[in-house]
Amino acid sequence: MNSNGKKKRIGVFVCHCGVNIAAMVDVKRVAEEMEKYPGVAFSTDYIYMCSDPGQQLILDKAIEEKLDAVIVACCSPTLHEITFQNAVKLAGLSAFQVEIANIREQVSWVHTDREEATLKAIRIVRSLVEKIRFNKNLEPIEVDVTRRAMVIGAGISGIQAALDIADQGYEVLLVEKEASIGGHMIQLSETFPTLDCSQCIMTPKMVEISRHPNIKLMTYHEVESISGFVGNFTVRIKKKPRYVDEVACTMCGDCEEVCPEVVPDEFNLGLSYRKAIYLPFPQAIPGTYTLDIDSCLGLWPIRCSACRDACEVNAIDFDQKEEIIEEKVGAITVCTGYDLYSMKSLGEFGGEKYEDVVDGLEFERILSASGPTGGKVCRPSDGKVPKSIVFIQCCGSRDPENHKSYCSRICCMYTAKHAMLYKHHVPDGQATVFYIDVRTGGKRFEEFYQRTVEEGEVLYLRGKVSKVYKEGDKIIVHGSDTLTGRKVEMEADMVVLAMAMEKKEGTEELLRKLNISADTDGWLAEAHPKLKPVESINAGFFLAGCAHGPKDIPDTVAQASAAAAKVGALFAKEKLQHDPAIVPVNEELCSGCEICVNVCPYDARELDSEKGIVIVNEVLCEGCGACAAACPSGAAQKRNQTDNQIFSMLSAILKI
Amino acid sequence: MVNKKTKLHYYPGCTLKEKTTNLDNTTYAVMDLLGYELIEPENWTCCGAEFPLTEEKIVGLAAPVRILRQVKLEGGNEVFTVCSFCFNVLKRANEAMVTDPLKHKRINAFLKDDIAIDRVTGEKTTDFPEYNGDVSVLHLLEFIRDEIGYEKIRSLLKRDLSKVKVVPYYGCRLLRPKGKIGIDEPDDPSIFEEFLENIGCEVIDFPFKQECCGSYLSLSMPDAASEASYNILRSAELNGADVVALSCPLCYYNLDRRQDRIKEKFPEFHEMPVFFFTQLLAWALGVDEEVLGLDQHFCDPRSAIGIDKSGVEI
Amino acid sequence: MRIKLKFEENEKKFIDRVNELSGENIYSCYQCGCCSSGCPFVFEMDILPNQIIRLVQMGREEELIGSKALFLCASCFTCQSRCPKGINIANVAEAVRHLIEPKGKDYFGPQEIPVELADELPQQALVAVYRKFSK
Numbered sequence A: 001m002n003s004n005g006k007k008k009r010i011g012v013f014v015c016h017c018g019v020n021i022a023a024m025v026d027v028k029r030v031a032e033e034m035e036k037y038p039g040v041a042f043s044t045d046y047i048y049m050c051s052d053p054g055q056q057l058i059l060d061k062a063i064e065e066k067l068d069a070v071i072v073a074c075c076s077p078t079l080h081e082i083t084f085q086n087a088v089k090l091a092g093l094s095a096f097q098v099e100i101a102n103i104r105e106q107v108s109w110v111h112t113d114r115e116e117a118t119l120k121a122i123r124i125v126r127s128l129v130e131k132i133r134f135n136k137n138l139e140p141i142e143v144d145v146t147r148r149a150m151v152i153g154a155g156i157s158g159i160q161a162a163l164d165i166a167d168q169g170y171e172v173l174l175v176e177k178e179a180s181i182g183g184h185m186i187q188l189s190e191t192f193p194t195l196d197c198s199q200c201i202m203t204p205k206m207v208e209i210s211r212h213p214n215i216k217l218m219t220y221h222e223v224e225s226i227s228g229f230v231g232n233f234t235v236r237i238k239k240k241p242r243y244v245d246e247v248a249c250t251m252c253g254d255c256e257e258v259c260p261e262v263v264p265d266e267f268n269l270g271l272s273y274r275k276a277i278y279l280p281f282p283q284a285i286p287g288t289y290t291l292d293i294d295s296c297l298g299l300w301p302i303r304c305s306a307c308r309d310a311c312e313v314n315a316i317d318f319d320q321k322e323e324i325i326e327e328k329v330g331a332i333t334v335c336t337g338y339d340l341y342s343m344k345s346l347g348e349f350g351g352e353k354y355e356d357v358v359d360g361l362e363f364e365r366i367l368s369a370s371g372p373t374g375g376k377v378c379r380p381s382d383g384k385v386p387k388s389i390v391f392i393q394c395c396g397s398r399d400p401e402n403h404k405s406y407c408s409r410i411c412c413m414y415t416a417k418h419a420m421l422y423k424h425h426v427p428d429g430q431a432t433v434f435y436i437d438v439r440t441g442g443k444r445f446e447e448f449y450q451r452t453v454e455e456g457e458v459l460y461l462r463g464k465v466s467k468v469y470k471e472g473d474k475i476i477v478h479g480s481d482t483l484t485g486r487k488v489e490m491e492a493d494m495v496v497l498a499m500a501m502e503k504k505e506g507t508e509e510l511l512r513k514l515n516i517s518a519d520t521d522g523w524l525a526e527a528h529p530k531l532k533p534v535e536s537i538n539a540g541f542f543l544a545g546c547a548h549g550p551k552d553i554p555d556t557v558a559q560a561s562a563a564a565a566k567v568g569a570l571f572a573k574e575k576l577q578h579d580p581a582i583v584p585v586n587e588e589l590c591s592g593c594e595i596c597v598n599v600c601p602y603d604a605r606e607l608d609s610e611k612g613i614v615i616v617n618e619v620l621c622e623g624c625g626a627c628a629a630a631c632p633s634g635a636a637q638k639r640n641q642t643d644n645q646i647f648s649m650l651s652a653i654l655k656i
Numbered sequence B: 001m002v003n004k005k006t007k008l009h010y011y012p013g014c015t016l017k018e019k020t021t022n023l024d025n026t027t028y029a030v031m032d033l034l035g036y037e038l039i040e041p042e043n044w045t046c047c048g049a050e051f052p053l054t055e056e057k058i059v060g061l062a063a064p065v066r067i068l069r070q071v072k073l074e075g076g077n078e079v080f081t082v083c084s085f086c087f088n089v090l091k092r093a094n095e096a097m098v099t100d101p102l103k104h105k106r107i108n109a110f111l112k113d114d115i116a117i118d119r120v121t122g123e124k125t126t127d128f129p130e131y132n133g134d135v136s137v138l139h140l141l142e143f144i145r146d147e148i149g150y151e152k153i154r155s156l157l158k159r160d161l162s163k164v165k166v167v168p169y170y171g172c173r174l175l176r177p178k179g180k181i182g183i184d185e186p187d188d189p190s191i192f193e194e195f196l197e198n199i200g201c202e203v204i205d206f207p208f209k210q211e212c213c214g215s216y217l218s219l220s221m222p223d224a225a226s227e228a229s230y231n232i233l234r235s236a237e238l239n240g241a242d243v244v245a246l247s248c249p250l251c252y253y254n255l256d257r258r259q260d261r262i263k264e265k266f267p268e269f270h271e272m273p274v275f276f277f278t279q280l281l282a283w284a285l286g287v288d289e290e291v292l293g294l295d296q297h298f299c300d301p302r303s304a305i306g307i308d309k310s311g312v313e314i
Numbered sequence C: 001m002r003i004k005l006k007f008e009e010n011e012k013k014f015i016d017r018v019n020e021l022s023g024e025n026i027y028s029c030y031q032c033g034c035c036s037s038g039c040p041f042v043f044e045m046d047i048l049p050n051q052i053i054r055l056v057q058m059g060r061e062e063e064l065i066g067s068k069a070l071f072l073c074a075s076c077f078t079c080q081s082r083c084p085k086g087i088n089i090a091n092v093a094e095a096v097r098h099l100i101e102p103k104g105k106d107y108f109g110p111q112e113i114p115v116e117l118a119d120e121l122p123q124q125a126l127v128a129v130y131r132k133f134s135k
């Protein structure tokens, strides 16, 4: 019925999508058949419904034919539902009086028999006619938005995203679990393709973070739990005790001097040592020492308290306790980065056994001017300058059988960079690279690679290495060169493994807390691989950097800025609109059995113990319908998708 | 009091009854000390030595499946081997019966017409049940680790092997093909090391432990085999080992019995004693020297375990 | 060193037969060369294991008939254990041997065993080598 209580006049518009649909579906016949269908007042076909003239056609006919509802038979609603809703709005209809019959993805693209496909298309359109007869006009649900963002992870992606959001005038909480911000980029020596020093280009941004009036930096913090919905999240953040007062600490280093406990330094990937009380690296932000409780001998009065006694400004506080802080934010950007796949997984390369077989990040530290060797290229075992280095690409990448099926994207480039920088340090050294393919897709990447080969006189051998082992103080590499058809056995002083990137440890746990999804490899899933690359599927969550998949710094930064822009767009809205097609409770039918409460994945339903029935938080309900299917009394029915509608659709589909 | 022994199926394989009786004898000796009575499946035949790799040659599965079926008929649900080749063939054949319905069907159809004499009743049987891969095939190293336990081994040690600097040599057949067959990770194995440590040896790590020794190429391409074996023994020596421990009679042939031919090709080669792991275990458990069959070796291994030329322990 | 690729029926059939017999998908090899890097017998081979696969991918049965490499594979499975595509190269070599056997000569028959070795050879080596290398 339309609003006047009369039978609805329904229009059907069948799209050819060029030949995408028309080649497999007889679109003219669909339009003709529908013309005869009860309730259909008008039916036609057109080559591109989404084009301007196509939309105009819908608009004109809606007015001319006094249509109450419109069905467009075309591609998936994820693509053009909004286009056609806007078109009918111009004709004064509600957006809820448009339905999309997907006859492309669900028909023409997946079938090979034109006759059968055409019949299926007709049935699908019919079923939507049945549905739309009962569609009601709904008003969007409006909610307020908290204009304050949280960014999780402070590598280059999190730093960039936080700065860009803060510069738009919004407050940002930047949560980092380590003692300092910086992530992996601060560990790098120089960066391809321009070879600028990583620390030189990164530290200004880090300082800006610490100074920005809109940024609240929370290092040594971790997200504990989260509740709420887009625009209105409540987060609980755990503050880990660092046992040092950040503000009071003058970074004099007296504590470090006296601390008796020495442990491997993670910033240098274990190539050097640090004390239990330490500064991660000289430019660390915040500029404060941190006491690592896991390596500390035990806090006073149990055993040692040397550092506290040595600290002249009394910055060390053994009584600090873990704290939980609650904050409200409107949007969350996840920038948790990556880990390198462990060399342990490639037993045949001996990375765990031989000190002089290192991974790419270790080699970055060896190359770095601030690294454990003070910028001299020395090998870890005996400090000798390596006269020959073998670089092995695709270690663990592109190996669906044993390791990761994907290409890690950056290792071809950083291997070229490593070979080139090595030659800068050791001009008479020999650099040999074993590769399967060299992938240099980025801007000026190919030129960089070719320069490495030509100027660095680097020998690239096309073959995957099978075995690396030690003989005396030489490392022996068994590889091959498929271009000449030879097995290659060679000696080296050092071997650098271009290990695959993999998801950051702890990602699954974080994602569970946030209730957002990842792909099969553990990388964060974007809402659409082409058109929504920085949004998570769940509203209010954005993603950037290597948490989303392997990428270099330029791409990371671009994605972070894009995510920040998306957060800005969200905050620019006066109110947020929530889809009203939710599942309310029919108070008369509800028995209060609570079955729906348990199946709801969004915690949108709860028992009102006074009334003895379930009530719905309209903003939390995503209209997934899990409860509607589960409710034994028929009290839970999705708006515009009631049982009645579903049964009429089914019979329209099943009718020959 | 007579200790009752546990009955256990053991498949020795042909080579052990002919050329490497030392491996067979020491297996019997140690298993006896560990409390097992070994049963060889009635009328066992050669397992075929090589698992057929193509679909066309599946008749090669008949022999191993027949052996496994026999174990089953005799009431066994596990069988162990010490020869790596036999282990590999039996385990792969067994696995094929579980995972490959086509092979299962074809082999069972083929074996249906077998005739045998029932051990208990003495009657002729032709009525064989289908074999479904339900006997578990173990290598003795696995059996020791998982069922006997190192603790028990350690408690029974009689001799000190701490001066024996040994490399474990796995070769191919204990570890590969990768997947369900090997007794450990193909590129990062540790079971053999653990075994040798637990019998008191000083274990030396070396990078050629999973490299192929040349296998049967020693017949068809003797030079290729010599080089492969040479690489292994040389690496063992470079890493400071005095002896090699292994479990395969063919590896033993290539690495010990062919040392003269290795030397012909590589004059700088140094001889090195090679032991079956069961010989070392037997020695550690106090078994007499004669049982070890040390005179069958090309490179005299006596001094490596502290026996002088006249056979006296030093 | 020139070939003309024609994609003829018999070449296609050869590829299909190798796939069928070996149970592998020859097309999934992306020629990384790892098999050749690890094979302990390449030093005696005329072509590398990855080239065996390559020639099958190109349907070059004729070229494989004379190859010594096929008979140097000891089925040690080193390649299989590291192949990033999970290809069992030893199965492929066996399939190719099987297909070319009728066209070539017996690679290794009983007459080839030196008499002086007959006594010391382990049985398993004899059985294995006939299984692998004779018709």
Ligand SMILES: Cc1cc2nc3c(=O)[nH]c(=O)nc-3n(C[C@H](O)[C@H](O)[C@H](O)COP(=O)(O)OP(=O)(O)OC[C@H]3O[C@@H](n4cnc5c(N)ncnc54)[C@H](O)[C@@H]3O)c2cc1C
Binding pocket: A152, A153, A154, A155, A156, A157, A158, A175, A176, A177, A178, A181, A182, A183, A184, A185, A188, A190, A191, A192, A193, A221, A222, A223, A335, A336, A337, A338, A339, A340, A360, A361, A364, A410, A414, A417, A504, A506, A510, A544, A545, A546, A547, A551, A552, A553, A554, A556
């Ligand atoms: C050897 C090597 C060399 C490279 N060289 C170059 C180069 O020359 N040029 C180039 O463009 N790119 C290079 N890259 C790539 C570069 O490192 C990445 O593109 C970049 O670091 C990605 O930054 P990110 O912020 O996404 O991730 P990360 O740097 O990994 O930062 C993630 C941050 O999130 C934090 N975090 C993680 N989980 C949580 C959590 N649950 N809660 C709170 N915080 C969390 C981490 O502690 C970390 O600080 C190289 C990479 C490698 C491995």
Ligand code: SF4
Binding pocket: A255, A258, A259, A260, A261, A276, A277, A291, A292, A295, A296, A297, A298, A299, A300, A304, A305, A306, A307, A308
């Ligand atoms: S209390 Fe802990 S951190 Fe402080 S000096 Fe002692 S060991 Fe080091």
Ligand code: SF4
Binding pocket: A393, A394, A395, A397, A398, A406, A407, A408, A409, A410, A411, A412, A413, A437, A438, A439, A498
């Ligand atoms: S980027 Fe290069 S080295 Fe890294 S996985 Fe891809 S192809 Fe291999």
Ligand code: SF4
Binding pocket: C028, C029, C030, C031, C032, C033, C034, C035, C036, C049, C050, C053, C079, C082, C083, C084, C085, C086, C087, C089
């Ligand atoms: S290792 Fe596997 S993928 Fe690589 S060349 Fe050999 S068969 Fe092909």
Ligand code: SF4
Binding pocket: C035, C038, C039, C040, C041, C049, C072, C073, C074, C075, C076, C077, C078, C079, C080, C089, C090
């Ligand atoms: S299985 Fe054959 S091709 Fe593969 S590594 Fe062993 S000998 Fe070489």
